[in-house]
Amino acid sequence: MNLPQRLGVLTSGGDCPGVNAVIRGAVLGGTVAHGYEFVGFRDGWRGVLEDDLLPLPRRAVRGISGLGGTILGTSRTNPLSEGGVEAVRGSMRRHRLEGLIAIGGEGTLAAGKALSDQGVNVVGVPKSIDNDLGATDYTFGFDSAVQTATEAIDRLRTTGESHHRCMIAEVMGRNAGWIALHAGMASGAHAILIPEHRVALKQVAAWVTSARDRGRAPLVVVAEAFTPEGQDAPYAPRGLDTFGRPRLGGIGLALERELQQLTGIETRATVLGHIQRGGEPTAFDRVLATRLGMAAVGAAAAGRWGTMVSLRGTEIVNVGLEQALGALKVVPEARYREAAVLFG
Amino acid sequence: MNLPQRLGVLTSGGDCPGVNAVIRGAVLGGTVAHGYEFVGFRDGWRGVLEDDLLPLPRRAVRGISGLGGTILGTSRTNPLSEGGVEAVRGSMRRHRLEGLIAIGGEGTLAAGKALSDQGVNVVGVPKSIDNDLGATDYTFGFDSAVQTATEAIDRLRTTGESHHRCMIAEVMGRNAGWIALHAGMASGAHAILIPEHRVALKQVAAWVTSARDRGRAPLVVVAEAFTPEGQDAPYAPRGLDTFGRPRLGGIGLALERELQQLTGIETRATVLGHIQRGGEPTAFDRVLATRLGMAAVGAAAAGRWGTMVSLRGTEIVNVGLEQALGALKVVPEARYREAAVLFG
Amino acid sequence: MNLPQRLGVLTSGGDCPGVNAVIRGAVLGGTVAHGYEFVGFRDGWRGVLEDDLLPLPRRAVRGISGLGGTILGTSRTNPLSEGGVEAVRGSMRRHRLEGLIAIGGEGTLAAGKALSDQGVNVVGVPKSIDNDLGATDYTFGFDSAVQTATEAIDRLRTTGESHHRCMIAEVMGRNAGWIALHAGMASGAHAILIPEHRVALKQVAAWVTSARDRGRAPLVVVAEAFTPEGQDAPYAPRGLDTFGRPRLGGIGLALERELQQLTGIETRATVLGHIQRGGEPTAFDRVLATRLGMAAVGAAAAGRWGTMVSLRGTEIVNVGLEQALGALKVVPEARYREAAVLFG
Amino acid sequence: MNLPQRLGVLTSGGDCPGVNAVIRGAVLGGTVAHGYEFVGFRDGWRGVLEDDLLPLPRRAVRGISGLGGTILGTSRTNPLSEGGVEAVRGSMRRHRLEGLIAIGGEGTLAAGKALSDQGVNVVGVPKSIDNDLGATDYTFGFDSAVQTATEAIDRLRTTGESHHRCMIAEVMGRNAGWIALHAGMASGAHAILIPEHRVALKQVAAWVTSARDRGRAPLVVVAEAFTPEGQDAPYAPRGLDTFGRPRLGGIGLALERELQQLTGIETRATVLGHIQRGGEPTAFDRVLATRLGMAAVGAAAAGRWGTMVSLRGTEIVNVGLEQALGALKVVPEARYREAAVLFG
Incomplete structure (x- = not known):
C-alpha cells in the first residue's frame, strides 16, 4: 500500500493579512484534491532548520481564512546560513516530505530559488503588504x-x-x-x-x-x-x-x-x-490568498518545483521563482502622474 | 477667446458603491488635466430627456470618493424611447456639450452604443455590483x-x-x-x-x-x-x-x-x-472607480467616442462599447470547480 | 490539603455578541482572584442534564473576548423538565461544583430562580440582544x-x-x-x-x-x-x-x-x-461582558446565590434574580416621544 | 406677530466623534419641538467674538448624525479674553439670540460658567473623547x-x-x-x-x-x-x-x-x-449625542441657563455647569484593580 505523499508548509517574514487563508487553501485543497498530507513548520525557516513542526490535518485549518496573523508563526531566519541546505534536506527526509510550500517575501523567495537550484523541492507563495514583488499583479495582504x-x-x-x-x-x-x-x-x-x-x-x-x-x-x-x-x-x-x-x-x-x-x-x-x-484580511485578500494556496499545491502536484504562484488579471498562474526576484516592482511614473492630477 | 469644452455626466441603473468616486475622478481629472467644464444630469437618462441638470464644478465633487450612492441620483429611464435620441441631441446642443460620460450597467452601455451609432458622443463607464459585464476584469462596486x-x-x-x-x-x-x-x-x-x-x-x-x-x-x-x-x-x-x-x-x-x-x-x-x-466603497473600489472616471474623460479628450473604460490586470484600457454587450460575463466552470474543492 | 473550589459555567438561549467575554471574565477572574477551578457545560442546560462538560482552565479562554458566539455552545433546553432538578444536582455533585454561573435570557434566569429556590447554587448573567430584561441598564449584546x-x-x-x-x-x-x-x-x-x-x-x-x-x-x-x-x-x-x-x-x-x-x-x-x-462584540459589550463575568464569580465567592449581576450607571451591581423576571423592560413612552420629535 | 426665538450653537476644542449628532439633535429637536431658529458660529468662540456665523435651518443638519468632525468648525479660542464678554453679548444682541448652546470640553464649560455668572445665557454640552469630565456617566465621543x-x-x-x-x-x-x-x-x-x-x-x-x-x-x-x-x-x-x-x-x-x-x-x-x-461615531455615541443635543435645547426652552446636560444611567439629566468643573473624573482605584486582575 502506498503512503500518502507529504508536503511541508512554512510562513516567513513580516506579518501580512491573508497568510492563514493561504495555509488553509493549501491544506484543504491539497488534502481533498490531491490526497496530500501536510505538516507545518513553526516560525518559518527556523522550524525547518530546528525540526520544529506540527501535523496539519484539515481540521487544523478550520475557519482560519478570516484570521489575521499566521497559525504557524514566523521569523526572519535565513535557511542559507552555514549548513542550512543540509539541515533542510535532513528535515524533509526525516519527515518524508516531497516538497515545501514557502509563503514569504523577497528573502524567502530568493532562498527558495537557491534551495531549488540545489535540488530541494520548493513552491513559493509571494507575500508582501507592500505589493513590491514582481511577476504578480498584486500580492495578498x-x-x-x-x-x-x-x-x-x-x-x-x-x-x-x-x-x-x-x-x-x-x-x-x-x-x-x-x-x-x-x-x-x-x-x-x-x-x-x-x-x-x-x-x-x-x-x-x-x-x-x-x-x-x-x-x-x-x-x-x-x-x-x-x-x-x-x-x-x-x-x-x-x-x-x-x-x-x-x-x-x-x-x-x-x-x-x-x-x-x-x-x-x-x-x-x-x-x-x-x-x-x-488583523482580518479583506474579502479580496481572502479569495486571492485561498486561490494562491490551492494553486501552490497544484504546482507541487504537477512537479513544478522552483516556481511560485501569482495573479495575472483574474487568473492564478505559475511562474519561475527568478521572475519575482531582481528588480522590485515599484510604482511606475505613469501611475504617479495619474494620481498627481488629483493633488492640484 | 475659446470657451472651455463641456461634458455631461450621468449615472443610471441600480445603486453601486463607487459611483461618486467615478464622478469625482471624471470631474477633477477633466478639469485639471483637460480644462473641461462639467454638468451633471439628474437621475440618469431622465435628466437628459427632461433637461434636468446642474453645474459640476470641482468643488461639487469634494470629498465624495468615499460616499455611497450617487450625488446625481439615478433612475432606470431608457433614452431610446420614442423621440429619445432627438431629446438627447437637443439637450447636448442647448448646454453645449461635446459628449456624455454615461456611468451605468448593461442597459446604459447598450443605449450608449445605440446613441453612438447615431452620432451622439458617448463614453461609457461599466457599473455592476454583480460583476457580470464583459470586457473588464472587474466592475467597480x-x-x-x-x-x-x-x-x-x-x-x-x-x-x-x-x-x-x-x-x-x-x-x-x-x-x-x-x-x-x-x-x-x-x-x-x-x-x-x-x-x-x-x-x-x-x-x-x-x-x-x-x-x-x-x-x-x-x-x-x-x-x-x-x-x-x-x-x-x-x-x-x-x-x-x-x-x-x-x-x-x-x-x-x-x-x-x-x-x-x-x-x-x-x-x-x-x-x-x-x-x-x-454604503461606503472599499478602498479597492475607490481607486478603481477614480481611475475609471479619469480614463473616461481621457477617452473623451482623445475623441474615442463609442468606447468604454475597463480594467485589464492593473491597467485601465479603452474598448469598444460593443465588447461589453452581448454575452454577460458568467462564472466559468473552472472557477466553480476550484471553489467546490473546498466544500467537501 | 484543600482541593480548589469549582464552578460550572453554561450559556443558554439565542446567540449574543459578548458571551465569550463573559466566560473569559468569569474564568480568568475566578482563577486569578479567587482560586476557583471551572468546568463548562456544552450547549446550556442540555450539558448539565446530560453530564456533557469540559474543563475550562484559563488557557481555554485565551483571546476569546472579541470572538462572536459561545465556545460552550448553546441550546434552548429547559432544566425544569421532569427530573431536571435532580439531574442538575447530580451533575454538580459528581463534578464537585459549588455552584453554577448561568449566562442566559429570561428563560434561563427564571430557571435559575426556580433552581435556587430548591437549594441549587446559581448566579445569573442576563443576556439579551433585545435589551428587554429588567434590573439592568443594558444587557450585553x-x-x-x-x-x-x-x-x-x-x-x-x-x-x-x-x-x-x-x-x-x-x-x-x-x-x-x-x-x-x-x-x-x-x-x-x-x-x-x-x-x-x-x-x-x-x-x-x-x-x-x-x-x-x-x-x-x-x-x-x-x-x-x-x-x-x-x-x-x-x-x-x-x-x-x-x-x-x-x-x-x-x-x-x-x-x-x-x-x-x-x-x-x-x-x-x-x-x-x-x-x-x-459576530464580534463592540468594545462596549466586551467591557460590559468581561465585568459581568468577573462580578458573577465575585458574587459566587461571596455566597450570593440566587442573584444576578447587572449594570447600574457605570457600576456592576448584584440583584435578586426575581428582579429581572416578571415584567420585561420595554421602551417607555417618554423615550419613544423623544425619538419621534425627529421623525417630522 | 412674534418672531421665533433664536439660539446660537458653537463647537469648541478638540475634534470628537458625535459633535455633528449633537448639532443635529439640537437644531432638529429645537425646531420641531420648540419652534426655535438656530444660527451656528464658525470655529467655536472665535465665531462668536468675530461675529462669524451662518444660519442653521433644519436642512443644514440633514443626515449628519453619522459624520465625523463638526460642520461648524472648531478652535481653541477663549471667550474670556479682554473684551470677550462684551463681544459675546454684542454678537448675541445683534443676532437676537436668547442663548448659546456651547458644545465643548472643560475649557468651554468653564467659560460657559463664567459667562453665565455674568448674565449670558448658556447651556453646555460636555464633550471629551477622554471621558474625564465629571457629572456625567460618559461623555459622547x-x-x-x-x-x-x-x-x-x-x-x-x-x-x-x-x-x-x-x-x-x-x-x-x-x-x-x-x-x-x-x-x-x-x-x-x-x-x-x-x-x-x-x-x-x-x-x-x-x-x-x-x-x-x-x-x-x-x-x-x-x-x-x-x-x-x-x-x-x-x-x-x-x-x-x-x-x-x-x-x-x-x-x-x-x-x-x-x-x-x-x-x-x-x-x-x-x-x-x-x-x-x-471619523464616524459609533451608534452608542450617535444616540447619546442626539439625546444630549435635544436635551440642551429643552434646558434652554425651560430657561435653565448655566446648566449642562449629562448622562445618568439611561437618562439625560440637567446639572449645574459647576458640577463638571473642578476635579476631573479619573479612573477610580477600584476600576483599575478590577482590570488588573486580568493582567496576570
Whole structure:
C-alpha cells in the first residue's frame, strides 16, 4: 500500500493579512484534491532548520481564512546560513516530505530559488503588504493594508476639517509607495509622497497651501521611505531591525515640522504603523490568498518545483521563482502622474 | 477667446458603491488635466430627456470618493424611447456639450452604443455590483458588495456554530454568481450555489450533512437567481420590478425549508438584500472607480467616442462599447470547480 | 490539603455578541482572584442534564473576548423538565461544583430562580440582544446588535437617496423595540415602529410622505414584532420556532407593500435578521461582558446565590434574580416621544 | 406677530466623534419641538467674538448624525479674553439670540460658567473623547475612541502572535486613563498603564514576561500621559500645543526601548494618535449625542441657563455647569484593580 505523499508548509517574514487563508487553501485543497498530507513548520525557516513542526490535518485549518496573523508563526531566519541546505534536506527526509510550500517575501523567495537550484523541492507563495514583488499583479495582504490605511485616513480627514489643519498620514512602504498611492487616492489626498518619486518640500508645501486656499483641510499621505528632493537619506531611522537594516519612520513627524514652518498651517502627523500588517484580511485578500494556496499545491502536484504562484488579471498562474526576484516592482511614473492630477 | 469644452455626466441603473468616486475622478481629472467644464444630469437618462441638470464644478465633487450612492441620483429611464435620441441631441446642443460620460450597467452601455451609432458622443463607464459585464476584469462596486456580504456572513457563522445550525446567506446575483463565489470562498462556505451551475438539492444536503459530520456548522451561500437542478424556475418571485421583470428572492427561504427537511439540521436563512448595494466603497473600489472616471474623460479628450473604460490586470484600457454587450460575463466552470474543492 | 473550589459555567438561549467575554471574565477572574477551578457545560442546560462538560482552565479562554458566539455552545433546553432538578444536582455533585454561573435570557434566569429556590447554587448573567430584561441598564449584546443594524441601515440610506426610494429596515425585537429605537435614532430614521407603541399605517405613510416632500429619501426602521394599529396580530409568522412560538418576520415586507400603495413612493424592505446576533462584540459589550463575568464569580465567592449581576450607571451591581423576571423592560413612552420629535 | 426665538450653537476644542449628532439633535429637536431658529458660529468662540456665523435651518443638519468632525468648525479660542464678554453679548444682541448652546470640553464649560455668572445665557454640552469630565456617566465621543482603539489593537495582537513579540499601543488620555482602561480590557491586554496609577517599569516587565511564559504575545496598552513610578515627568514632549502645554507622546516609544531591554523580548510600539478623534461615531455615541443635543435645547426652552446636560444611567439629566468643573473624573482605584486582575 502506498503512503500518502507529504508536503511541508512554512510562513516567513513580516506579518501580512491573508497568510492563514493561504495555509488553509493549501491544506484543504491539497488534502481533498490531491490526497496530500501536510505538516507545518513553526516560525518559518527556523522550524525547518530546528525540526520544529506540527501535523496539519484539515481540521487544523478550520475557519482560519478570516484570521489575521499566521497559525504557524514566523521569523526572519535565513535557511542559507552555514549548513542550512543540509539541515533542510535532513528535515524533509526525516519527515518524508516531497516538497515545501514557502509563503514569504523577497528573502524567502530568493532562498527558495537557491534551495531549488540545489535540488530541494520548493513552491513559493509571494507575500508582501507592500505589493513590491514582481511577476504578480498584486500580492495578498496589500488590499487589506490599503483598506486599513484608508479607514484610518478617513478618520484623520474629519479632524483636519474641523480644525482647518493639515493632516499627515505616514504609511508603510520600505521600497515602494504602493500603499501610499492607493490609500492616498482612495482617501482623496492632496499630496502623495513615495520613495520612487522625489519631490522637494517646497512643492509639497505648495500643494498643501493650494488645497487650503480652495477651502480644504490639506491631507498628505507619505510612505515611510520617502526622501524629499535635495536630501540625502530617509529621516530619522530608529535603531536597526532584526536584519540589521535601519528601521524607518520619522518622515511623518519631520514633515509635520517642516510643512508647518513652510506653510504656517497647523499640521499634525500620525504614523499608522503596525495596524497595517495585522488583523482580518479583506474579502479580496481572502479569495486571492485561498486561490494562491490551492494553486501552490497544484504546482507541487504537477512537479513544478522552483516556481511560485501569482495573479495575472483574474487568473492564478505559475511562474519561475527568478521572475519575482531582481528588480522590485515599484510604482511606475505613469501611475504617479495619474494620481498627481488629483493633488492640484 | 475659446470657451472651455463641456461634458455631461450621468449615472443610471441600480445603486453601486463607487459611483461618486467615478464622478469625482471624471470631474477633477477633466478639469485639471483637460480644462473641461462639467454638468451633471439628474437621475440618469431622465435628466437628459427632461433637461434636468446642474453645474459640476470641482468643488461639487469634494470629498465624495468615499460616499455611497450617487450625488446625481439615478433612475432606470431608457433614452431610446420614442423621440429619445432627438431629446438627447437637443439637450447636448442647448448646454453645449461635446459628449456624455454615461456611468451605468448593461442597459446604459447598450443605449450608449445605440446613441453612438447615431452620432451622439458617448463614453461609457461599466457599473455592476454583480460583476457580470464583459470586457473588464472587474466592475467597480463588486469588491464592496463582496466585502459587505463577507462581513455579514462572518457574523452568521458564529451564530451557526453556537447553535449547531446550518446557516444560509442569500446574496445578490441576478445573472451571475460572482458575489456568491467570492463571498462564499472568503467566508469558508460549505456550499456555494450560483445560477451558472445547477445542483440538485440532494447534493446540497449531502454537502451540509458532511460538514455537520466533520463537526462544523454548515454554511451555505446562495445567489438570488440560483435554481436547483430539476426545477423549472427561480423561487417565489415577489412582484415585478420597474423593468417589468420578476423580482427575485425566495431561494434563501425555500432552501431553509428544504434543507432542514432533507438533513434534519435546524436551518436559518438570511437574505442580505440591499445592504450589498449601498454604503461606503472599499478602498479597492475607490481607486478603481477614480481611475475609471479619469480614463473616461481621457477617452473623451482623445475623441474615442463609442468606447468604454475597463480594467485589464492593473491597467485601465479603452474598448469598444460593443465588447461589453452581448454575452454577460458568467462564472466559468473552472472557477466553480476550484471553489467546490473546498466544500467537501 | 484543600482541593480548589469549582464552578460550572453554561450559556443558554439565542446567540449574543459578548458571551465569550463573559466566560473569559468569569474564568480568568475566578482563577486569578479567587482560586476557583471551572468546568463548562456544552450547549446550556442540555450539558448539565446530560453530564456533557469540559474543563475550562484559563488557557481555554485565551483571546476569546472579541470572538462572536459561545465556545460552550448553546441550546434552548429547559432544566425544569421532569427530573431536571435532580439531574442538575447530580451533575454538580459528581463534578464537585459549588455552584453554577448561568449566562442566559429570561428563560434561563427564571430557571435559575426556580433552581435556587430548591437549594441549587446559581448566579445569573442576563443576556439579551433585545435589551428587554429588567434590573439592568443594558444587557450585553445589545450595543453590538445596534451597531450592526446601524451600519447596515447607513448602507440602505445611500441607496434610498440615489433612487429616491423609501427604504425599510426590519430589525430584531420580539417583545421590545430597543434595537429599533436606538438604531433608528442613530441612523436618522423618519419613522421608528416598535411593538410598545402602535401606530396606524396612515400615520407611517404621512411621515414617509413628509420626509419625501422635504427632499429626503424616507427611512423606516421597524421592529419585527410591531403591529400596526387596527390590526390583530403581527404579520405573517413563518412556522414555529423551537419553543413552539410563532417565528416573526414579515412586517418589513408587508410594510413595503402597504406603504408603496399608500404613498406612491417606490419602497424596498430589507430584513436584517441574524446578522444582528452574531459576530464580534463592540468594545462596549466586551467591557460590559468581561465585568459581568468577573462580578458573577465575585458574587459566587461571596455566597450570593440566587442573584444576578447587572449594570447600574457605570457600576456592576448584584440583584435578586426575581428582579429581572416578571415584567420585561420595554421602551417607555417618554423615550419613544423623544425619538419621534425627529421623525417630522 | 412674534418672531421665533433664536439660539446660537458653537463647537469648541478638540475634534470628537458625535459633535455633528449633537448639532443635529439640537437644531432638529429645537425646531420641531420648540419652534426655535438656530444660527451656528464658525470655529467655536472665535465665531462668536468675530461675529462669524451662518444660519442653521433644519436642512443644514440633514443626515449628519453619522459624520465625523463638526460642520461648524472648531478652535481653541477663549471667550474670556479682554473684551470677550462684551463681544459675546454684542454678537448675541445683534443676532437676537436668547442663548448659546456651547458644545465643548472643560475649557468651554468653564467659560460657559463664567459667562453665565455674568448674565449670558448658556447651556453646555460636555464633550471629551477622554471621558474625564465629571457629572456625567460618559461623555459622547469616548465610546467611538475606545472602539477605534480596540479595533486597531486587535490588529496589533495578531502581528504580535505571529512574531512572538510584545506589542505596545499608546492611546490618548492626557489626564485620565479611561480609553486605555476600556480598550485594554476589551482587547485583553496583559498590562494597562494609566496616569492615575503609577507602576514601576519592573512591574510592567514582570507582567510582560509572565504573559510570554504562558505562551502569549504580550500586549501593553498605555495612555499617553502615563509616567512610570520613579520618574519625574511624562516622556519626551514634542513641542508645545496651541495652549502652550507640552504635547505628549513618547511614552510608547520609550516603553518599547525599556521593555525590550528589561525582558529581552522583541517589542514594537504603535502610537494610535489622531485616528481616535475622528471619523464616524459609533451608534452608542450617535444616540447619546442626539439625546444630549435635544436635551440642551429643552434646558434652554425651560430657561435653565448655566446648566449642562449629562448622562445618568439611561437618562439625560440637567446639572449645574459647576458640577463638571473642578476635579476631573479619573479612573477610580477600584476600576483599575478590577482590570488588573486580568493582567496576570
